[in-house]
Amino acid sequence: MLHHMHEFGITENIVNIAVTKADEARASKVIQINLVVGEMSGFVPDCIQFYFDSLSKDTIAQGAMLHFQLVPTQLRCRNCSTIFQPRDTLWSCPKCRSQSIELSKGREFYIESMEVE
């Protein structure tokens, strides 16, 4: 299944960003890349690490560890503004039962920092 996912191109982006940023910081090696991934985003951390290990070969990011900080889904009721986490797949407000719901957290997908030497 791995080759059917979209993590390949995404991981290329991560390698490019890491190498560019490390060069700018005059670092010789990337030790760890810290990523923030929302629970709702369609990206699979294991799959990204798998591609990363091969795509980073012969770059200064080779051997770097990817650390994923997962952001739980957070919802906001449009009716009464209650912020809550979904308890099941049906999104309804625990306070007023409204099903008019905004996703306030859970779509994140970005690099937050890197450790280099």
Place this chain on the structure above:
Amino acid sequence: MKKIEFIRNILEANEIIARRNQQLLDRHKVFAINIMSSPGAGKTSLIQQTLTRLKGRLSIAVVEGDVASTVDAEKVQSDAKAVIQINTRNMPESCSLMAAMIESALKDIPLDDIDLLLIENVGNLICPSEFILGEHKRVVISSLPEGDDKPIKYPLIFIDADAVIINKVDLLPHVDFDIDAFRHSVAGLHPETEIFELSCKTGEGVDRWCSWILAQVKSYATKQ
């Protein structure tokens, strides 16, 4: 060892190309719609119906995204100004169209001769929600046999949808699909979404969808 702090959107590379695509489309006054659904919901049938009904009123080009084959491109060939087939099978990613694929398809489309670009994405409700292509509107099709719980299972794609189509309404007597519950779920995720009930087989409801497209293209053209 030292820590470098910076925030960098990983999807930025795709988004930069998508913005460039939209600028190119805007220069040529071409309105683009990204059509997404699970496999078999009726993307190609909807495009065929749309082409037939809008013939003579809009000049339309179609981009067909599929993992393999040119079956869909052949079906829409006769009524479209141009049809470009993108097969994703030999690309590193096959689960969704990406902005770079549209960028290269646009080179083969006579942009000055068309008003509307219909982009048929790869059949999938997950991956296409992460990748914008440069489209002006995003449309999701759900069909009755799939069940009415798709917005609950795949909320992201519905959150970003400007219009949602309920296709195959002719099957209503034969399947358990609660249209009101479906509409309620969609409206909960995105209150402004336009919802269309139609059947590409019988043609019921397709005129309302086509009127929506005409209105969108007209309002876009006056803004450009």
